[in-house]
Amino acid sequence: MKKYDAIVIGAGHNGLTNAAFLAKAGLSVLLLERNPYIGGATVSREIYPGFKYSNCSYVCSLLRPEIYRDLNLAKYGLQIVPYGGSVTLCENGDFFGNFTDADVARREMQRHSERDAVAAVRFDRDIMRQCKFIRPFLMRTPPDPTSFKPRDIRELIHYGKEYYKLGEEVIYDTIRFYTMSIAEYLDEYFESGVIKAAFAGSGIIGSALGVMSPGTSYVLLHHAMGEVDGSMGAWGFARGGMGAIADAMAAALVDLGGEIRTDAGVEQIIVRNGRAVGVALENGDEHYAQVIVSNLDPKRTFLKIMDEKDLDPSFVEKAKNFKIRGSSGKLNIALDGVPEFPALGKDNELIRGDMHFMDSIERLERAYDDWKNGTWSKDPYVDMLIPTLTDPTMTPEGKHFMSVFVQYVPPKVNGRDWTDADRDAFGQTVLDQIANYSPNFKDLILDVEIRTPREIEAEVGLTEGNIFQGELTMDQLLFNRPFPGYAQYRGPVKGMYMCGSATHPGGGVMAAPGANAAREILMDLKRPNSVPEGWVDD
Amino acid sequence: MRSRGHFRKNVYPSPFHSRLEPLNKLKEWGRWHDYLSADTYICDSKEYFAVRNTCAVFDLTPMEKTRVTGPDAFAYLDRLLTRSVEKVKPGRVGYCVWCDDNGRLLDDGTLFHLHEGDYRLCSLHPQLDWMLTSAIGFDVDIRVETHEVAALAFQGPTSCAVLRKMGLDDIENLKPFGIKHYAFAGTELMVSRTGYSGDLGYELWIDPSAAEDLWDRLFEAGELHGIMPFGGNALDLVRIEAGLLLCGKDFLPADGTVRPERTRSPFELGLDWLVDLSKPCFNGRQALLEEKKNGSRYNFVKLDIDGNKPANDSFIMLQNKTTVGHVTSAMWSPSAKANIAFASLEAPYGQVGEEFLAEIYYQRELKWTRVLAPCRVIDHNFFEPPRRRMTPAPDF
Ligand SMILES: Cc1cc2nc3c(=O)[nH]c(=O)nc-3n(C[C@H](O)[C@H](O)[C@H](O)COP(=O)(O)OP(=O)(O)OC[C@H]3O[C@@H](n4cnc5c(N)ncnc54)[C@H](O)[C@@H]3O)c2cc1C
Numbered sequence: 032m033k034k035y036d037a038i039v040i041g042a043g044h045n046g047l048t049n050a051a052f053l054a055k056a057g058l059s060v061l062l063l064e065r066n067p068y069i070g071g072a073t074v075s076r077e078i079y080p081g082f083k084y085s086n087c088s089y090v091c092s093l094l095r096p097e098i099y100r101d102l103n104l105a106k107y108g109l110q111i112v113p114y115g116g117s118v119t120l121c122e123n124g125d126f127f128g129n130f131t132d133a134d135v136a137r138r139e140m141q142r143h144s145e146r147d148a149v150a151a152v153r154f155d156r157d158i159m160r161q162c163k164f165i166r167p168f169l170m171r172t173p174p175d176p177t178s179f180k181p182r183d184i185r186e187l188i189h190y191g192k193e194y195y196k197l198g199e200e201v202i203y204d205t206i207r208f209y210t211m212s213i214a215e216y217l218d219e220y221f222e223s224g225v226i227k228a229a230f231a232g233s234g235i236i237g238s239a240l241g242v243m244s245p246g247t248s249y250v251l252l253h254h255a256m257g258e259v260d261g262s263m264g265a266w267g268f269a270r271g272g273m274g275a276i277a278d279a280m281a282a283a284l285v286d287l288g289g290e291i292r293t294d295a296g297v298e299q300i301i302v303r304n305g306r307a308v309g310v311a312l313e314n315g316d317e318h319y320a321q322v323i324v325s326n327l328d329p330k331r332t333f334l335k336i337m338d339e340k341d342l343d344p345s346f347v348e349k350a351k352n353f354k355i356r357g358s359s360g361k362l363n364i365a366l367d368g369v370p371e372f373p374a375l376g377k378d379n380e381l382i383r384g385d386m387h388f389m390d391s392i393e394r395l396e397r398a399y400d401d402w403k404n405g406t407w408s409k410d411p412y413v414d415m416l417i418p419t420l421t422d423p424t425m426t427p428e429g430k431h432f433m434s435v436f437v438q439y440v441p442p443k444v445n446g447r448d449w450t451d452a453d454r455d456a457f458g459q460t461v462l463d464q465i466a467n468y469s470p471n472f473k474d475l476i477l478d479v480e481i482r483t484p485r486e487i488e489a490e491v492g493l494t495e496g497n498i499f500q501g502e503l504t505m506d507q508l509l510f511n512r513p514f515p516g517y518a519q520y521r522g523p524v525k526g527m528y529m530c531g532s533a534t535h536p537g538g539g540v541m542a543a544p545g546a547n548a549a550r551e552i553l554m555d556l557k558r559p560n561s562v563p564e565g566w567v568d569d
Numbered sequence: 570m571r572s573r574g575h576f577r578k579n580v581y582p583s584p585f586h587s588r589l590e591p592l593n594k595l596k597e598w599g600r601w602h603d604y605l606s607a608d609t610y611i612c613d614s615k616e617y618f619a620v621r622n623t624c625a626v627f628d629l630t631p632m633e634k635t636r637v638t639g640p641d642a643f644a645y646l647d648r649l650l651t652r653s654v655e656k657v658k659p660g661r662v663g664y665c666v667w668c669d670d671n672g673r674l675l676d677d678g679t680l681f682h683l684h685e686g687d688y689r690l691c692s693l694h695p696q697l698d699w700m701l702t703s704a705i706g707f708d709v710d711i712r713v714e715t716h717e718v719a720a721l722a723f724q725g726p727t728s729c730a731v732l733r734k735m736g737l738d739d740i741e742n743l744k745p746f747g748i749k750h751y752a753f754a755g756t757e758l759m760v761s762r763t764g765y766s767g768d769l770g771y772e773l774w775i776d777p778s779a780a781e782d783l784w785d786r787l788f789e790a791g792e793l794h795g796i797m798p799f800g801g802n803a804l805d806l807v808r809i810e811a812g813l814l815l816c817g818k819d820f821l822p823a824d825g826t827v828r829p830e831r832t833r834s835p836f837e838l839g840l841d842w843l844v845d846l847s848k849p850c851f852n853g854r855q856a857l858l859e860e861k862k863n864g865s866r867y868n869f870v871k872l873d874i875d876g877n878k879p880a881n882d883s884f885i886m887l888q889n890k891t892t893v894g895h896v897t898s899a900m901w902s903p904s905a906k907a908n909i910a911f912a913s914l915e916a917p918y919g920q921v922g923e924e925f926l927a928e929i930y931y932q933r934e935l936k937w938t939r940v941l942a943p944c945r946v947i948d949h950n951f952f953e954p955p956r957r958r959m960t961p962a963p964d965f
Contacts, residue, residue: 125573126573130576134580134600134602137695138575139575142576145697145713148695149697152822152824155825156825156826156827160829163827163828197829198830376574
């Protein structure tokens, strides 16, 4: 049987990226995917005839442009089209629109608070400062602060220098920023409830924390540190759906000589003499390679497809204790037309951006209370978009796809597993909420795909349906991601590596974890590096 | 309460728009915050020479205007601004800057002491957030009145003659930085002898409902005195000649500047005269005292550059080609017949008389040329006609 240089388990966008850079460096690479399709949470599937849904992730900003360019993804058909703006529809029938044009944005904010409209300048500045600090580290391997290896020391010094470069005032702010709740942070800038609520949303997406929980400021940053064509913090649609990203990566990989097999779930990583040597598939096949890379989250990697006896007990404990709580769900809806939102009136461009219904910090926190109580939020936070108002390729003419990301949705309902009835009741809660703001919405529905953490885990393999392969809290970031001492993509046994969103710099369609892992693997194999360095934005 | 469609009005027409529109021969409008604003009406050079030779009108309405009243108005402003506010007596105007707690400039502007204890602060950018933060503990009322006051800058040697012709009694005796109030069309016209041109000139302030009336009377009176509108481009030329800074170009507002080291203190902009360290307490004082002690990072200079190629965006170098700064504003001055610029240089460079090289790139028919033009630091403004300060003001 053919022996590969590397086997990558899981064709999520990070597995694809990792395999592509390994192939680019000249390695023979086999990429194994359990599903009949690739992409993991970066996927677009035709579930309802004629309609493509972005089933999981739905918008793109984090995808590192260095990788986009180096893997030639444009050549393989990828195009990211920025959309601007967002709107919060209020319970009282009003709305708050957030615009990309500074003057228009200010005028709309003035309607809610004359002062906030000015404070927003300061807010943007401070968020941008944090972005500028964090972005250079995205394409770097985190140093191990306990190590005396020259490389770690060099990197630590680099981090330290960058940190001190921020200047006294920003240093203080940074420490506070990383530990504060988003609600507290926003209180330092804004007075209007709806403005605060509008910005607070990105502090909770994908995390099992409330707007008042410490650490949620960082989650906001995680959503602000991306870009579209150099416009920092901008988000865009992948033309054709998010699956277009995975498809372009797969085409690049195949062109570079890599091999992709779908319907090829890995049952076991084979370890011999303390070294990972191959994989056994669910269908009984075995494949061998010098290097085994897992794109799965640590719970799946270490507790499901590795034999616990091959691992140190304290390591198994770490995997068991890894925080990967599910908090999100999603509805993908096929529509017969564009729903009307009377609050917005006719021809309002705000319908092309993110739409939200949470108009106060208190409502957001109440939504989290439901999650803690073991149920889905009765008045949930949604991040809702109609990509087909921008992208003409996903649905038949005149029809639309609506993507509704929902929080909070617990991994279990009142401590027991989800049932189909629970799932449908959850879906109904969300549809009813939307209908409160759009009277003709329900009449337009052709199909609804409802995804609770149960479906997300079953289909994508994200444990508990956690969208980021593990929560983005300080104890699980940088040199602590996924676990202290294992942040440099190397697994607990020789020849075994991790490349998924559970590694630095974390979740989202970013591709940096996959690329960073490839660089480490090539270093261990003493092969020339094929992974681009991060671009400097000074 | 603003209407829901408020954001849709991408730009408001100014209260003078009906008069400006037909005069805007180029039909090109730009935006200045909430308003349509023209960079050029007819031709930059014609407009520039109108300001220097006859008189011209610039629509100043979009300027941010914040009213400060209440028992503590003086104490509050004395705390907000770096200068002594004491010296801005009722009926007077003072140029001023204000800083954040790090002593870095937020904006510059003019403080109008309209009536005893009743002030208006004019600035380029909205300031409400910092102004309210700074008001903690003061009994003051702070209100944005940007849209409630229509304003014109009326600048040039014949401006006083035109205002007299309009019937503004005793206007020639209004001193620089003085204010006079006149009854006009059933409302009040406020005239201040202020401006951004370094020339004889006035600013006219009126209720928007009387704006068109004011415009018509002004143009009627000015017909034989060469009156015309001037746009943002000509304004930029006259203010550089006059040695006046522009926020956003010569310095950045600290509340919106991502890289903290890119902000500037008043000392680093040559505005020492606007900082009164003898005041016991004002925003940024602590930091400015320390800067005084330890030295500033930058020097702001006016440069006289050899040759006739404007030094826009140029690096400023030592004779050995080490870069020590860059140009922030530059132009060929038609009035001084000089090639002039403002630059920010790393301290200690920038002493009067010091010589540098300006690295200038210019293009002629798609061919680019680079010159290293010798230049020197000067201590005077490029253009400063005596009529600017003369009282009574001359007729031309
Ligand atoms: C509902 C939802 C919405 C999201 N929205 C956004 C968004 O709008 N923007 C954004 O940037 N991010 C979003 N995210 C996050 C982002 O999609 C993920 O963080 C990212 O796609 C994860 O990529 P990955 O390659 O690390 O892992 P995954 O995509 O999880 O890939 C893992 C792959 O491994 C496969 N696999 C699992 N077990 C096995 C096995 N035993 N053998 C072989 N293969 C196996 C899986 O099928 C999967 O293909 C969202 C996620 C979800 C779930």
